[in-house]
Amino acid sequence: MRTKIVVKKNLFFDSVSLMQLSDKVKSLQNILEVVILMATDTNKYLLKDIDLYEKELDNSTPNDLIIAIKAEDDESLKRAFDYIEVSLTQKSITNSSQSEPEIVIQEYAYRVHPDINLVLISTPGEYAALEAKKALLSNKHVMIFSDNVKLEDEIELKDLALSRGLLLMGPDCGTAMINHIPLGFANEVPAGPIGIIAASGSGSQEVASLIAKLGSGITQLIGVGGRDLNEQVGGKMMLQALQSLNNDPETKVIVLISKPPAKNVAEKILNEATKVNKPVVICFLGADNSSQESRNLHFVKFLEDAALKAVELVTGRKAIYTRFNIYELAKIESAKLNENQKYIRGLYAGGTLCDEAIIYLSQEFNTIYSNIHFDNKYKLSDNKISIKDTLLDLGDDEFTRGKAHPMIDPQYRNIRLLNESDDPDVAIVLLDFVLGYGAHPDPAGVAIGIIQKAKEKFMKRNQHLIVIASITGTENDPQILSQQQKKLEDAGVICMPSNLQAVKLAALIKKELIQ
Numbered sequence: 113m114r115t116k117i118v119v120k121k122n123l124f125f126d127s128v129s130l131m132q133l134s135d136k137v138k139s140l141q142n143i144l145e146v147v148i149l150m151a152t153d154t155n156k157y158l159l160k161d162i163d164l165y166e167k168e169l170d171n172s173t174p175n176d177l178i179i180a181i182k183a184e185d186d187e188s189l190k191r192a193f194d195y196i197e198v199s200l201t202q203k204s205i206t207n208s209s210q211s212e213p214e215i216v217i218q219e220y221a222y223r224v225h226p227d228i229n230l231v232l233i234s235t236p237g238e239y240a241a242l243e244a245k246k247a248l249l250s251n252k253h254v255m256i257f258s259d260n261v262k263l264e265d266e267i268e269l270k271d272l273a274l275s276r277g278l279l280l281m282g283p284d285c286g287t288a289m290i291n292h293i294p295l296g297f298a299n300e301v302p303a304g305p306i307g308i309i310a311a312s313g314s315g316s317q318e319v320a321s322l323i324a325k326l327g328s329g330i331t332q333l334i335g336v337g338g339r340d341l342n343e344q345v346g347g348k349m350m351l352q353a354l355q356s357l358n359n360d361p362e363t364k365v366i367v368l369i370s371k372p373p374a375k376n377v378a379e380k381i382l383n384e385a386t387k388v389n390k391p392v393v394i395c396f397l398g399a400d401n402s403s404q405e406s407r408n409l410h411f412v413k414f415l416e417d418a419a420l421k422a423v424e425l426v427t428g429r430k431a432i433y434t435r436f437n438i439y440e441l442a443k444i445e446s447a448k449l450n451e452n453q454k455y456i457r458g459l460y461a462g463g464t465l466c467d468e469a470i471i472y473l474s475q476e477f478n479t480i481y482s483n484i485h486f487d488n489k490y491k492l493s494d495n496k497i498s499i500k501d502t503l504l505d506l507g508d509d510e511f512t513r514g515k516a517h518p519m520i521d522p523q524y525r526n527i528r529l530l531n532e533s534d535d536p537d538v539a540i541v542l543l544d545f546v547l548g549y550g551a552h553p554d555p556a557g558v559a560i561g562i563i564q565k566a567k568e569k570f571m572k573r574n575q576h577l578i579v580i581a582s583i584t585g586t587e588n589d590p591q592i593l594s595q596q597q598k599k600l601e602d603a604g605v606i607c608m609p610s611n612l613q614a615v616k617l618a619a620l621i622k623k624e625l626i627q
Contacts, residue, residue, distance in 0.1 A: 113144065113182060114189045117166050120177040124150065125200070127516040130177075131523070133199055135558075140195065142188035143181065147523075148196065151176040154513050157496065161527050218246050232295055233282075234258055240283060241265035248272050248280065255335070256282030257296055259509075263344060266337070270348040279356070280349055282337040286313030289320070289333035296335075297519060299548035300588035304329020306422045307363035309353040311340045311370040314462025314546055315397070315415055317584050318611055319369060321547075322419035324586045325609070326431050331363045332356075341373035347381050354381075358388045365425045366392045367418050371467060371486075372399045385409055391425045393418050397464070398471035415468055416612040438613065441606070442620035448576040453539035454625050456618050457532045458503035459525050461518040461555075462584065462611075465544045466505040469615045476619045477501065483508055498532060501622075503542070519551045526562040533566035533577065539625060540578045540618045541566070544611060545596060547585025556583075556596040560603040567604060578621065579605045582614040 130148045137146045147164055149155045151172035159165040164180040172178060179196055183189040222228055231247040233240050237260030247254045248269065256269075261283035273280035281288055287310070288295040292303055299317055301324045308330055310316035320330055334356070336349040350368065357363045366388065373381065373396060385392045386406055393410045394401065395418040401411040410425065412418050423431040456473070460466035466484060473480045474490075481502045483495040492499065495510055505511075506518045506525050518525050525543075532538055545555045552558065563579055570577040581600050587593045597607050608614040 113184060114186050115164065115180075115182050116189055116193065117164060117169070117178065117180045118193070119151065119169065119172050120179070120200075122175050123177040123200075124175060125177065128520060131516055131521040133196065134523070136199075137181070137192050137195060140188070140192055142184035143192055144184065145180075145182040146192070147178070147180040149178055149515060150174055151178050152513060152515070154511065155515060158524055158527060161531060218243070218250065222250055222252075229253060230255065230290060232257060237261045237283070241269060244269050244280065245272065248276060248278055251276060251278065253279040253290075254281065255285055255288055255295055256280070256337070257285060258282070259284040263339065266339060267345055267348075270340075270345065274348060274352060279334065279352060281335045284339070285335035285337045287316050287333065288335040289330065291332070294549045297546070297548055297550040298333070299324070299584070299586050300590075301333075301586060302329030302588075303331070305331065305362065305364035305426050306367060307331045307357040307360065307365070308333045308367045308369065309336065309350055309357065310334070310368075311336050311338055311350065312397075312464040314544075314584065315369050315395075315464030315468070317546060317548060318415045318462070318465060319367060319395075319419045319422075321584050321586050322416060322610055323423060326419060326423045328423045328426055331360060338371075341370045341377050341381070343374035343377060347373065347377045350381060351384055354384055354388065354392075358390065364390060365422050366390060367422050368392065368394045368396075369415070369418060369464075370396055371464075372396045382409065393421045393425070397467055398475075414472065414612045415464070416610040438617055439620060442617060442624055445578050445606070445617075446621045446624035449539050449578070449621075449625060450575055452537055453575060454622065455535070455538050456501045456503075456540045456542060456622060457498055457535075457538055458542035459528055459532070460503065460505050460542075460544050461507055461522065461525065462544050462546050463505045463507050465546075465582070465584070465611045466503055468611055469503050469542060472612065472615045473501065473503070473619055477622070483510065498535070504528070519546050519555075522552060522555055522558055526559065529559075529562055529566050530569075533569045536573055536575065538577070540580060540621060542614055542618055543579065543581045543605075544614075545581055545583045545585070545600070547583065547589040547591040547593065547596060549590065551591070554591060554596075556591075556599040560599055560605075563600075563603050563605060580614045580617055581605050581607050582609075582611040583607060584611070 134146045134148045152174045230253040232255045233243050234257040237258045240258035244254045286296045301320045334353040341347045420431045481499045484505045485491045585593045
């Protein structure tokens, strides 16, 4: 086996381009490991994790490019580096040979395309507010994909939008579907009578995909940004979106999705929701508001329940889907584990899916640790080290600084899975696979080799590793739901019909182990 690590000073490429190049190099014969990335602190840690770190990397900066390759022999190693050199040179030539860079300003775009009525902004956070303000002053609806926008800017922009009767989706709005056009990370969901308003990206994708699996569809999916329901912002855009969908004749049922809001904000939302002249399903994740049920308000605790209730209200029939007996499956799987195995590790790409898992498992067991836990007592002191039952949101800022989101590039999750498999006390690994536009073209395909390696580590210790997955997506997504599921199941992964069902199965297996 041969290893080579090269640092190219002051050579920058975006993380998605480098991910695509890495995937191509991995497909070359006799290549064992490929990492091509910018030298950020997070990425250097990743290299240490897979034993591809050398002391010379200490002096590299985030402006430098690192290429690290393991190959079977010198010839394969040379072939891989030659391929990379040609690819990077072509990229540089392409970029430098372009004529004067095209400068696109909003005012010019509106003159060329006067029918534009929505602007999607994805710039570094410090520039997003100015661009959003320009769009709003031009009477355009706005979706801000960017994060790291100041809270005071968000409040000012939402007030401006409200004063002009416009939607301001975001900041940090990753998912929307407006008039059936997917924006950001979104799934191919049929048209139907259910409208969704969400302060959650992966949560809204999960609900929309489950609605599709249940045979229904959606009118609009309006993302409002993760901070919209906090005390300072006050739910400004959820209230505006609620009014919009109430006035939409195509929308028969409205679904609201959020983490539990500030108390006074929740009261404001519920007060306005009671005035809506159609059923409203409310999922303030994990919150029990059943005592506040009224003529048109229907409260649920989890994402799957929101989809089931919405479809039931549309069809007049109780919606249900089952693939197998979850209790019987838990008994069968738990019997394969030895007496030392007792812990769950969750490696999530979707932040709200991780939230849902934390909330459910915290109700079942005393101590669930996480990098995003709502109780500081159970927040990890070092996110690089798991403790007992640990669920990680790998899309959180610490893990994505300087690299693509794990929905786009699952490389770090794959490495973390191998690390978790070194712990002989681990029994279960929970994984989410989020399909759709913007996501990796084959998330299951790039995971199955790593899953098999993890299982082999356990087999060498005469142990068994249970891997449970949920797939957020539809058959019409570019990745094709059934094909992703088959790849995972062929690799020995248990695929559950929703994130909640995956978490419930993990909880049932753990209960069998600790009885």
